[in-house]
Amino acid sequence: MTTLSMHSASVPIFTRMLGNAGTWLDKAQAHAEAKKFDPSVYLTTRLAPDMLPFTTQIQIACDMAKFAVVRLSGVDGPTFDDTEKTLDELRERMRATAAFVQSVPAAKIDGTEDKDITIPRRAGPLTLKGEAYLKHFVLPNFYFHMTTTYALLRHNGVELGKMDFLGALQA
């Protein structure tokens, strides 16, 4: 009998989606090569002029996962300088983020439902309980930025389907 927990409801979701997104970047690179354009063109694309560009979508998705684990577990995470300029560097950012979140023992994340988590924000810091932080801040933000990354590639002609978004599902 398995039971949902703060670890099982966070880290496996992050690692799975970040892995899926690696496949999207592979397909984006192949598309650019087939169409003979520089793959770095993707990095500055936006869905609206006042939305954040592709690179930033990936950086924020990674930071949502990293900081969720850092704040819930109390374990320090890696520092990233947000200087990625190529698809390869973005792929490496996702890989390093997935490796970090997987490296933290589940026991340090489980049981943090009631832990006070303080988020720095432009409007001033906000403190939420661990469970609300995960469910209503981390997960919607993480999926928002992953989905927007996917949408930007689809909008720019990369042939992706829902199964690329979800990844392989096996019984």
Added chain:
Amino acid sequence: MTTLSMHSASVPIFTRMLGNAGTWLDKAQAHAEAKKFDPSVYLTTRLAPDMLPFTTQIQIACDMAKFAVVRLSGVDGPTFDDTEKTLDELRERMRATAAFVQSVPAAKIDGTEDKDITIPRRAGPLTLKGEAYLKHFVLPNFYFHMTTTYALLRHNGVELGKMDFLGALQA
């Protein structure tokens, strides 16, 4: 001491996001009125020619939430005919979906981590355990279609920000 559960990790996420999306439709309607175009124009917009249109994004998001509760709890849900033709009808679809998922007692959803859930798919039915179904099928699909709904409105000039996506966060 609160503990994450199959109910607490699903229904509150659905009701919150569906409520937030109601606000997006309100702002979309106000934008259409200010710019003097028929708000039903939004309903057929797509981010790519081979992506599903706005209306379908909302219908699928609603169905992901509804079927998650139906399949996990074993309680029958409402039937929708996918005939929405206006923002008001889409708003009502989201309201009715939220009302249904909230109506099912938490006890019928909690403890379903190991329950076999069978999903009908074009490629043939797939059976997953309840926890994997929620984490790797329902949540990514639900957020995918909610984020794409939001992205379509942003792409079409509606003034929304991340706080409209997340909704109010309070300690």
